[in-house]
Amino acid sequence: xxxxxxxxxxxxxxxxxxxxxxxxxxxxxxxxxxxxxxxxxxxxxxxxxxxxxxxxxxxxxxxxxxxxxxxxxxxxxxxxxxxxxxxxxxxxxxxxxxxxxxxxxxxxxxxxxxxxxxxxxxxxxxxxxxxxxxxxxxxxxxxxxxxxxxxxxxxxxxxxxxxxxxxxxxxxxxxxxxxxxxxxxxxxxxxxxxxxxxxxxxxxxxxxxxxxxxxxxxxxxxxxxxxxxxxxxxxxxxxxxxxxxxxxxxxxxxxxxxxxxxxxxxxxxxxxxxxxxxxxxxxxxx
Amino acid sequence: xxxxxxxxxxxxxxxxxxxxxxxxxxxxxxxxxxxxxxxxxxxxxxxxxxxxxxxxxxxxxxxxxxxxxxxxxxxxxxxxxxxxxxxxxxxxxxxxxxxxxxxxxxxxxxxxxxxxxxxxxxxxxxxxxxxxxxxxxxxxxxxxxxxxxxxxxxxxxxxxxxxxxxxxxxxxxxxxxxxxxxxxxxxxxxxxxxxxxxxxxxxxxxxxxxxxxxxxxxxxxxxxxxxxxxxxxxxxxxxxxxxxxxxxxxxxxxxxxxxxxxxxxxxxxxxxxxxxxxxxxxxxxx
Numbered sequence: 001x002x003x004x005x006x007x008x009x010x011x012x013x014x015x016x017x018x019x020x021x022x023x024x025x026x027x028x029x030x031x032x033x034x035x036x037x038x039x040x041x042x043x044x045x046x047x048x049x050x051x052x053x054x055x056x057x058x059x060x061x062x063x064x065x066x067x068x069x070x071x072x073x074x075x076x077x078x079x080x081x082x083x084x085x086x087x088x089x090x091x092x093x094x095x096x097x098x099x100x101x102x103x104x105x106x107x108x109x110x111x112x113x114x115x116x117x118x119x120x121x122x123x124x125x126x127x128x129x130x131x132x133x134x135x136x137x138x139x140x141x142x143x144x145x146x147x148x149x150x151x152x153x154x155x156x157x158x159x160x161x162x163x164x165x166x167x168x169x170x171x172x173x174x175x176x177x178x179x180x181x182x183x184x185x186x187x188x189x190x191x192x193x194x195x196x197x198x199x200x201x202x203x204x205x206x207x208x209x210x211x212x213x214x215x216x217x218x219x220x221x222x223x224x225x226x227x228x229x230x231x232x233x234x235x236x237x238x239x240x241x242x243x244x245x246x247x248x249x250x251x252x253x254x255x256x257x258x259x260x261x262x263x264x265x266x267x268x269x270x271x272x273x274x275x276x277x278x279x280x281x282x283x284x285x286x
Numbered sequence: 287x288x289x290x291x292x293x294x295x296x297x298x299x300x301x302x303x304x305x306x307x308x309x310x311x312x313x314x315x316x317x318x319x320x321x322x323x324x325x326x327x328x329x330x331x332x333x334x335x336x337x338x339x340x341x342x343x344x345x346x347x348x349x350x351x352x353x354x355x356x357x358x359x360x361x362x363x364x365x366x367x368x369x370x371x372x373x374x375x376x377x378x379x380x381x382x383x384x385x386x387x388x389x390x391x392x393x394x395x396x397x398x399x400x401x402x403x404x405x406x407x408x409x410x411x412x413x414x415x416x417x418x419x420x421x422x423x424x425x426x427x428x429x430x431x432x433x434x435x436x437x438x439x440x441x442x443x444x445x446x447x448x449x450x451x452x453x454x455x456x457x458x459x460x461x462x463x464x465x466x467x468x469x470x471x472x473x474x475x476x477x478x479x480x481x482x483x484x485x486x487x488x489x490x491x492x493x494x495x496x497x498x499x500x501x502x503x504x505x506x507x508x509x510x511x512x513x514x515x516x517x518x519x520x521x522x523x524x525x526x527x528x529x530x531x532x533x534x535x536x537x538x539x540x541x542x543x544x545x546x547x548x549x550x551x552x553x554x555x556x557x558x559x560x561x562x563x564x565x566x567x568x569x570x571x572x
Contacts, residue, residue, distance in 0.1 A: 152466040153465045155508050179441070180438040182466075185540075188540055221530075222530060224471075244508060245542075246539075246541055248554040249554075252538050253532075253534045254441050254531065254532055254533045254536075256521075
């Protein structure tokens with residue numbers, strides 16, 4: 001369906017599984033800066049999802065500065081009027097990396113949905129800027145996003161709460177803190193409701209780069225992919241809300257740094273297959 | 287490989303995912319009694335796994351009596367000399383249902399391994415008695431058992447601690463509290479180390495009956511099956527201890543009450559397929 005010429009249509013998109021405050025995660029944040037292709041990028045930090053934006057911004061300001069950012073902008077959008085404000089739009093327009101913090105993804109979509117600020121993010125992304133997010137800032141990136149659901153047994157009809165996300169990436173549903181909070185049953189329930197979308201479960205200290213129809217894993221944690229496209233049966237449409245869901249023949253993959261996945265071929269890509277077609281910028285972290 | 291005549295070679299074997307103290311779980315314990323085929327069975331409770339055997343026994347004494355047991359025997363084996371004692375062997379010999387409580391499965395194998403009491407359990411099972419266990423009492427039933435491993439990310443070489451179990455059932459590895467504690471990564475790691483064994487992840491308030499090469503799910507919770515027999519790749523043999531494991535093309539099923547699985551065919555059995563060949567005793571709970 002793509003043309004044979006591989007034209008980059010926009011900048012890199014990165015989703016991180018959370019816990020980015022841990023020191024060893026600097027590896028992931030360094031990669032995020034490197035994807036900009038600039039040695040001293042301007043980073044804009046969106047803390048809208050968080051209830052403690054000042055603290056969260058302070059942490060990232062220190063972290064990104066230490067990693068070589070020339071400027072770290074505080075895009076402190078707290079309500080829908082902020083999301084229309086020229087001052088924040090101007091910050092977005094000058095950012096080489098737009099980083100979306102964790103918190104509650106419903107705050108992100110509720111406050112940014114349909115706003116000038118969101119249009120500015122899309123425009124900057126189309127121009128080649130990096131868009132990256134962690135935890136809520138990752139979950140919001142898919143066209144349909146998860147915003148709630150118990151980890152202990154989400155294989156109940158209606159247990160996983162979903163709504164429209166920002167749609168920075170199609171064909172996937174992103175979940176975070178995936179291994180740490182045991183969220184496997186959330187993506188199994190989502191896969192039963194619509195087997196077309198690949199579940200991307202990001203562990204803490206794990207990240208993916210979305211690049212065309214390829215997903216690349218990086219960071220020390222695990223990326224779990226839950227592919228329901230070949231399921232042979234499920235009772236989900238027969239149930240009342242809260243009843244237990246069955247699902248048969250879900251396919252699962254556990255990836256680590258260096259591995260990838262082809263969304264069009266629905267298969268794992270090994271490190272040597274990815275190296276042959278590297279996206280790394282010339283000044284990439286090695 | 288089996289003969290065409292379906293001769294029962296021993297009594298029913300039941301594994302329960304834990305949380306059997308919850309009131310709605312009486313459904314599961316009632317089924318366990320019904321599997322004995324007796325209207326007022328003698329139940330022997332083994333509390334060896336628990337650090338508070340008196341409390342645990344008291345709870346089951348009350349529960350099983352209320353459900354119709356004629357006698358509930360306190361098989362309070364606390365050390366290896368108890369496991370050789372004639373008094374406990376005699377209790378096992380008169381039990382129609384031998385029920386193994388939760389706690390630490392390592393206490394079970396350490397204290398019962400190679401003992402007269404364990405031989406008596408096997409003999410009684412071969413005569414047709416029900417053997418059932420919950421949590422640690424379920425985990426111990428497989429030939430190789432899990433006794434430890436972090437839930438947050440067990441996809442690390444060596445993270446899952448295993449040793450020889452009682453071997454009441456072959457070809458499976460049993461894990462419990464599976465959805466509630468997010469233990470999916472434990473059975474994925476185990477599957478990578480040996481794809482031959484089916485991972486049986488029992489949620490709380492979920493149970494399975496092992497019957498020949500068929501697994502039948504019952505109870506209100508979920509049974510998750512993790513089948514690694516078709517995995518196409520894993521790095522596990524290349525790693526040092528603690529390094530992150532990849533595994534590709536794991537197959538997963540979520541079953542509820544009424545569904546089953548054929549170990550020989552490696553496929554889910556639907557309720558109507560199981561009804562055609564029911565194991566229910568004539569006086570079964572309905």
